[in-house]
Amino acid sequence: xxxxxxxxxxxxxxxxxxxxxxxxxxxxxxxxxxxxxxxxxxxxxxxxxxxxxxxxxxxxxxxxxxxxxxxxxxxxxxxxxxxxxxxxxxxxxxxxxxxxxxxxxxxxxxxxxxxxxxxxxxxxxxxxxxxxxxxxxxxxxxxxxxxxxxxxxxxxxxxxxxxxxxxxxxxxxxxxxxxxxxxxxxxxxxxxxxxxxxxxxxxxxxxxxxxxxxxxxxxxxxxxxxxxxxxxxxxxxxxxxxxxxxxxxxxxxxxxxxxxxxxxxxxxxxxxxxxxxxxxxxxxxxxxxxxxxxxxxxxxxxxxxxxxxxxxxxxxxxxxxxxxxxxxxxxxxxxxxxxxxxxxxxxxxxxxxxxxxxxxxxxxxxxxxxxxxxxxxxxxxxxxxxxxxxxxxxxxxxxxxxxxx
Amino acid sequence: xxxxxxxxxxxxxxxxxxxxxxxxxxxxxxxxxxxxxxxxxxxxxxxxxxxxxxxxxxxxxxxxxxxxxxxxxxxxxxxxxxxxxxxxxxxxxxxxxxxxxxxxxxxxxxxxxxxxxxxxxxxxxxxxxxxxxxxxxxxxxxxxxxxxxxxxxxxxxxxxxxxxxxxxxxxxxxxxxxxxxxxxxxxxxxxxxxxxxxxxxx
Numbered sequence: 001x002x003x004x005x006x007x008x009x010x011x012x013x014x015x016x017x018x019x020x021x022x023x024x025x026x027x028x029x030x031x032x033x034x035x036x037x038x039x040x041x042x043x044x045x046x047x048x049x050x051x052x053x054x055x056x057x058x059x060x061x062x063x064x065x066x067x068x069x070x071x072x073x074x075x076x077x078x079x080x081x082x083x084x085x086x087x088x089x090x091x092x093x094x095x096x097x098x099x100x101x102x103x104x105x106x107x108x109x110x111x112x113x114x115x116x117x118x119x120x121x122x123x124x125x126x127x128x129x130x131x132x133x134x135x136x137x138x139x140x141x142x143x144x145x146x147x148x149x150x151x152x153x154x155x156x157x158x159x160x161x162x163x164x165x166x167x168x169x170x171x172x173x174x175x176x177x178x179x180x181x182x183x184x185x186x187x188x189x190x191x192x193x194x195x196x197x198x199x200x201x202x203x204x205x206x207x208x209x210x211x212x213x214x215x216x217x218x219x220x221x222x223x224x225x226x227x228x229x230x231x232x233x234x235x236x237x238x239x240x241x242x243x244x245x246x247x248x249x250x251x252x253x254x255x256x257x258x259x260x261x262x263x264x265x266x267x268x269x270x271x272x273x274x275x276x277x278x279x280x281x282x283x284x285x286x287x288x289x290x291x292x293x294x295x296x297x298x299x300x301x302x303x304x305x306x307x308x309x310x311x312x313x314x315x316x317x318x319x320x321x322x323x324x325x326x327x328x329x330x331x332x333x334x335x336x337x338x339x340x341x342x343x344x345x346x347x348x349x350x351x352x353x354x355x356x357x358x359x360x361x362x363x364x365x366x367x368x369x370x371x372x373x374x375x376x377x378x379x380x381x382x383x384x385x386x387x388x389x390x391x392x393x394x395x396x397x398x399x400x401x402x403x404x405x
Numbered sequence: 406x407x408x409x410x411x412x413x414x415x416x417x418x419x420x421x422x423x424x425x426x427x428x429x430x431x432x433x434x435x436x437x438x439x440x441x442x443x444x445x446x447x448x449x450x451x452x453x454x455x456x457x458x459x460x461x462x463x464x465x466x467x468x469x470x471x472x473x474x475x476x477x478x479x480x481x482x483x484x485x486x487x488x489x490x491x492x493x494x495x496x497x498x499x500x501x502x503x504x505x506x507x508x509x510x511x512x513x514x515x516x517x518x519x520x521x522x523x524x525x526x527x528x529x530x531x532x533x534x535x536x537x538x539x540x541x542x543x544x545x546x547x548x549x550x551x552x553x554x555x556x557x558x559x560x561x562x563x564x565x566x567x568x569x570x571x572x573x574x575x576x577x578x579x580x581x582x583x584x585x586x587x588x589x590x591x592x593x594x595x596x597x598x599x600x601x602x603x604x605x606x607x
Contacts (some may be wrong), residue, residue, distance in 0.1 A: 329467070331462065350469050350471070351476070351479045354469070354476065354479040354480050355479045355480065355481065356481070357480055357481055357484035357485070359447075359449065359467050360449075360467060360469055361458075361461075361462045361466070361467045361468055361469060362458070362468075362469035362470055362471075363455070363458050363459055363462050363470065364455060364470060365459075366455065380459055383459070383463040384459060384462045384463050386463065387462055387463030387464050387465050388462055388463075388465065390465050391464070391465020391466065391467075392465075394465065
């Protein structure tokens with residue numbers, strides 16, 4: 001019956017940086033004594049990580065689950081979002097009695113390094129100059145994000161996570177966790193993800209970045225100093241990306257060629273179609289909660305992700321630390337209509353894990369909802385997560401589900 | 406007690422406790438579940454049907470969706486103590502290659518095969534002149550997934566050709582009773598299926 005360890009740790013918690021509105025949630029400064037070396041070679045110290053925890057850490061600290069958020073996600077997994085007022089992005093999967101049961105597990109989620117919801121990122125003030133970093137913020141990778149997460153987990157006094165879970169970019173982080181820290185992860189659930197970002201996906205990201213940088217209000221990345229905001233560019237980036245999160249079937253089912261609040265086309269460039277109106281709304285809503293430079297940095301981190309390249313070109317080698325099969329138990333899930341991170345990407349990871357005879361489960365969920373399906377109500381997917389975690393809990397000695405008599 | 410089919414029970418009897426097992430074509434995971442709870446095995450499965458895979462994983466079993474003929478090659482040699490193939494060798498396009506892979510990635514393989522030399526099958530073919538359709542092999546010729554039938558004798562001959570030793574044999578009848586613990590012409594007539602524990606020579 002121990003309280004969450006975060007209850008008694010004010011020494012490392014610092015107030016929000018000046019330009020960040022007061023947000024709920026926990027904050028900690030990490031790498032204060034010893035700076036963290038990024039993949040780029042740049043060292044960064046004393047950065048802030050914003051995070052949330054749910055549930056209670058057990059006495060032997062063996063029930064911690066780390067959730068990795070996706071590109072535009074954040075650490076508000078369960079509760080109402082402080083900016084948008086919308087339900088937590090994974091409240092269908094995480095919570096009391098949910099597949100990731102916060103009555104049983106201690107769940108942690110942190111805003112990624114380079115993000116804009118409380119963790120240090122390009123919109124924060126560079127202590128060296130007293131001005132916002134902008135493009136002088138160092139380029140971060142998925143590996144760097146996970147390094148920062150590892151520091152947070154150590155700060156919370158947890159040696160070994162029971163599980164790391166995440167979808168899309170979160171799934172990349174899950175894979176990175178398993179490869180970089182195989183002894184610190186009991187189970188890993190990479191969802192709708194890939195071991196490397198494909199050329200097509202890099203291309204989509206480049207469209208988004210160019211949209212931002214083409215916005216005159218971007219001001220070469222210095223919009224905070226200039227007192228402007230590249231809203232149009234960021235909105236277009238979001239609109240383009242949003243299309244990739246859906247499937248053609250889902251778009252058609254949702255909107256078809258239906259007109260928006262009108263009976264006939266207007267022979268103009270107003271949002272005649274519902275789908276246009278929807279995308280404009282998505283774009284406009286996004287700029288309210290996201291920083292344009294953060295979007296540049298985080299999409300770049302995804303583009304640079306390539307696990308096989310880091311392991312000498314053979315993905316299987318990534319799962320053979322020190323010549324031994326990874327001890328991590330994997331469960332991969334993909335969605336049949338996801339064309340951003342198609343099933344073939346997950347299958348490539350499964351093949352690599354098989355090549356080292358790792359413990360792996362893999363399920364493709366039948367759905368027409370596209371990449372976004374991992375965030376939506378997909379009962380079969382939730383059953384799989386629940387079953388996998390139950391099985392792992394049994395092996396980890398966290399619960400006795402059933403016994404052979 | 407978890408209850409499983411008789412032929413699966415015979416397979417389970419051949420498995421040593423605490424071993425590493427791969428069940429190829431594990432279906433809904435009944436055998437894996439049984440083995441993990443009665444013999445404490447480290448069990449994995451491959452299953453072609455997504456429904457089967459979902460059921461397995463939702464029950465906490467380590468199972469991947471995959472095809473034995475394309476996905477077994479990924480595994481390293483002797484990755485498992487036992488690789489199990491129950492009642493599906495006859496459905497493979499290249500059964501010999503699959504058998505070869507089973508004996509490569511497992512120190513031992515356990516294979517069960519329906520016997521096309523079973524007397525009821527022989528009688529049907531002889532008396533009606535039509536392809537046999539039995540209780541266990543209940544498909545018409547044009548719909549059957551079973552494209553490479555063999556008799557128990559055929560199977561034994563193939564293992565000899567491939568340099569595979571049969572360490573244990575169980576011939577079972579229609580009711581699932583063991584009728585013989587060795588292969589013979591008699592067993593080939595009376596057995597509806599055979600379960601074999603295999604090991605590659607050398």
